[in-house]
Amino acid sequence: MTYKRRTFLKTTAVASAAIAAMPSLMASVVKPSTKIGVQLYTVRNEMSSDPKGTLEKIARIGYQKLEGAGYDAGKIYGFSGKEFRSIVSDLGMELTSGHMSSQVFAEGFDQALEFMVDAGQQYAVFPWLSPEQRVSLDQYKGYAATLSKCAEKAKSAGITVCYHNHDFEFQELDGELPMNILLSETDPEMVKIELDLYWITRAGLDPIQFFKDNSGRVPMWHVKDIANTPERGFAEVGTGTIDFQSIFAEKKTSGMKHFFVEQDQSENPLKSIELSYKNLTEKILG
Template identity: 45%
Template structure:
């Protein structure tokens, strides 16, 4: 008789559908992803070796983080990086990008939403990316409520370009989007002013919890808007530091029960800072996820 543990192990490798118990994760493909920012130093030195190590730990999907500025994926063009992913049995359904409103060393950042976006979209399609994510706003790009309304317009325009290529645009939060401006939350402005079909959201579970908001309440109020999640935990200290999934205070079991309402398609483990070897940390996180969440 096939055990549940054996079934998860084999079907995750084959990217087949899971059967799950009530309250577990309900989405088609059994992908456990890693945001490559977690192993950024290793990726900078040896992308091929790092991806092989990530796959050997048990991750079968990754999320990119380096296209902005270089217009390459970890030093490789889109076709070459796609081949490297395939070689390691990985997919990269999502990748991060910048808005590009501010400059770097007095020059526009290329491969951003505001600069050379058409090329970014073309390269994303070549690399097999399904979701392009606006990853972070610099302090200069945040501004007031009106500026977030302008951002929503820009996201809608960029989302139209993505849609023509069969790609979904998303926005990834931190905690600053949950700081009120004249009684308004920037995150609420984006939810209400961005087109619900053109712009969806990658919910970072750490940052939304740190800001004192409930992910499940967001799912219930905005069903289907959150196809991507960052799964990262918060430790039980006054610093509320990053920690391995299952090692902190975030109630992932309750949050994962809302996967269907959220519209979840892919999630990615991310730990911006690790206490030591990041590969030890990502191993602890995936072990917890496999035993407790899917």
């Protein structure tokens, strides 16, 4: 499906009341039938200083799935794939997915595959392009070729390759939207999309329409809210303007299998992901 710059229905809802009080990290939370994931980039500073202690706190909140953001040369947060798998398994969690740099996809994917197999990781996600990496459509064609090549390698290991969006993929470049290139020049059965609900909404598009246009090709989501402020910054899930109930109602259309809470910026990341978890379980998932 090709996207044009036209008016899209924005998924917005009435903003909720201000946060009255943050829940305690020591509280025991009942895990719902739906396994909720968290993107560890949210707690990147905590993972850097105390990875095991931070993982214990994440498990205590109730999260059962993790998406990594610290892979480097065969390790994550200083642990091998087998070591990390053992640590999170003992806490009742799994490393479902991981963001790996464009350089890893281009030059270090074979080593990354070994790590993913050892870690039990099911998805490899191409996460971000710096400004100089996205100045031409030919660059995006190159990324599509890289994604396709890596997807072929990953298939034999039972691992799925995904592309994670921001807003710039939905901004015209030489008269075309880069997302069109990534979608049209890759096999929809081989290369999937991890849709960031915040960024696609910030770009002025409707995530539900994206699901319909790419049915079954969006197995993972980033779930994060847009603050009800002029700046429209990052907010805890359920405290902002995105209508998550409507979006989750279309999970079959999307083909969604996993979703991860993420908040790029927060004064207290652990409290933020706990509030997001609470709102998901009590207000959104039902």
